[in-house]
Amino acid sequence: MKITALNGFKDIVPGEVELWQQVEDTARDIFARFNFSEIRMPILEKTDLFARSIGEATDIVEKEMYTFVDKQITMRPEATASLLRAYIQHGLHVQKPVQRLFTIGPMFRHERPQKGRLRQFHQMDAEVLGTPNPRVDAEVMAMGAMLLKELGINVSLEMNSLGCPVCRPGFRETPLTFIEDRKDALCDDCARRSKTNPLRVLDCKNPKCREQVEEAPSILEHLCNDCDEHFEAVQKGLQQLGVQYSLNKFMVRGLDYYTRTTFEFITKDLGAQAAVGAGGRYDGLVEKLGGPKVPGIGFAIGMERLVLLLQQQEETEIEPNGIDIFVAGLGEKASEFAFSLVHSLRQQGMHTAMDHEGRSLKSQMKQANKVHAGYVLIIGENELDQGQAMLRNMENLATSHGWRWPGYQGRRRRCPSRAALFCAGFKLWK
Ligand code: HAM
Numbered sequence: 013m014k015i016t017a018l019n020g021f022k023d024i025v026p027g028e029v030e031l032w033q034q035v036e037d038t039a040r041d042i043f044a045r046f047n048f049s050e051i052r053m054p055i056l057e058k059t060d061l062f063a064r065s066i067g068e069a070t071d072i073v074e075k076e077m078y079t080f081v082d083k084q085i086t087m088r089p090e091a092t093a094s095l096l097r098a099y100i101q102h103g104l105h106v107q108k109p110v111q112r113l114f115t116i117g118p119m120f121r122h123e124r125p126q127k128g129r130l131r132q133f134h135q136m137d138a139e140v141l142g143t144p145n146p147r148v149d150a151e152v153m154a155m156g157a158m159l160l161k162e163l164g165i166n167v168s169l170e171m172n173s174l175g176c177p178v179c180r181p182g183f184r185e186t187p188l189t190f191i192e193d194r195k196d197a198l199c200d201d202c203a204r205r206s207k208t209n210p211l212r213v214l215d216c217k218n219p220k221c222r223e224q225v226e227e228a229p230s231i232l233e234h235l236c237n238d239c240d241e242h243f244e245a246v247q248k249g250l251q252q253l254g255v256q257y258s259l260n261k262f263m264v265r266g267l268d269y270y271t272r273t274t275f276e277f278i279t280k281d282l283g284a285q286a287a288v289g290a291g292g293r294y295d296g297l298v299e300k301l302g303g304p305k306v307p308g309i310g311f312a313i314g315m316e317r318l319v320l321l322l323q324q325q326e327e328t329e330i331e332p333n334g335i336d337i338f339v340a341g342l343g344e345k346a347s348e349f350a351f352s353l354v355h356s357l358r359q360q361g362m363h364t365a366m367d368h369e370g371r372s373l374k375s376q377m378k379q380a381n382k383v384h385a386g387y388v389l390i391i392g393e394n395e396l397d398q399g400q401a402m403l404r405n406m407e408n409l410a411t412s413h414g415w416r417w418p419g420y421q422g423r424r425r426r427c428p429s430r431a432a433l434f435c436a437g438f439k440l441w442k
Pocket of ligand 1: 092130135311
């Protein structure tokens with residue numbers, strides 16, 4: 013019987029992986045432009061890390077974590093908590109008062125799989141630790157927006173403020189009463205949340221609940237002066253950078269650590285899984301995890317959702333990872349020669365391939381096409397004796413007959429520009 017991957021776990025195979033690489037390359041480029049350094053953390057962490065940061069009463073901690081109960085360890089469901097744990101453990105705040113860190117990797121949540129929702133998914137996560145400055149909130153959102161724009165993905169940025177420990181507790185009672193009055197009309201999840209995490213009811217995507225909370229009071233009207241000023245300054249920063257946004261007073265987010273600014277990059281093109289990326293400020297979290305009193309803000313973008321969106325767009329061109337040159341040896345003697353030639357070209361940095369099955373020229377040319385070779389070097393036994401080969405440019409199909417390698421003192425060598433790269437260091441044929 014065939015063994016297949018687990019439900020909600022996906023292979024990323026050649027043909028698709030190139031798009032992932034392009035997305036990742038673009039992200040790394042953008043992160044570098046904003047002066048972020050990479051950090052990599054382990055996948056397994058102590059369960060307590062997530063319970064303390066994401067919150068005991070969240071869906072993630074309550075029912076979605078992959079936990080080894082006997083060992084009290086969990087496969088990370090998101091990157092922020094692990095990143096902060098590493099930041100504290102290595103005293104990164106001492107090295108630099110403001111750290112800008114990013115990480116890319118797999119996360120695990122036991123959710124019901126559907127389009128754009130997996131159990132193992134990948135996030136590109138960026139965090140700035142050490143500054144409360146609202147300009148940084150704007151800068152971080154602008155970075156996310158720039159990344160999505162450069163990838164050609166159309167999203168809208170929605171933003172809210174969740175206040176701080178000064179103003180939020182006062183507000184919590186207001187929706188509580190509002191929700192209590194309507195709890196019979198809410199979905200099952202919200203009926204439960206109305207007791208454990210009532211603000212989350214405001215954020216429910218179920219149309220039934222949406223209808224109920226339409227008139228709910230907004231936290232934006234209950235912000236304390238400091239939070240209000242902060243939120244105004246964030247908006248000013250976004251306007252200054254030309255980043256479009258809209259306010260969404262119902263955005264609560266599914267993780268408990270947020271304070272003040274929260275935001276989501278939303279698409280209309282992925283059905284229920286509308287958030288391509290999301291994040292916010294979490295000013296008390298580092299301290300809560302045993303670190304210094306350091307504010308933070310960041311976001312994570314879901315790579316599966318990005319890739320789905322790109323695949324849905326007709327103009328997305330996946331550039332195949334082609335090779336520089338395919339060496340086609342015809343006959344045993346030429347193949348033996350090609351074997352060491354290919355190795356030598358690889359030592360010189362060329363992306364090179366050859367056939368090992370003694371196939372005909374026609375079938376080797378097909379193979380070269382399949383691996384998107386820029387050039388094919390054709391070597392027959394006669395050519396080998398004469399110290400020459402035929403170089404075919406696979407883009408314009410021009411063939412340079414009598415192409416000579418360095419050291420051969422016969423006719424002048426005709427060498428196309430890309431091939432010149434390896435001609436220079438080519439020492440095998442003397
Ligand atoms: P989150 O909203 O839970 O936030 O996830 C961020 C993004 O990860 C989502 O917008 C989505 O694109 C992707 N994502 C989440 N769950 C899945 C899934 N099951 N399948 C596919 N993609 C998924 C966080 O994780 C926070 N740590 C973000 C953050 C960073 N806040 C501050 N810094």
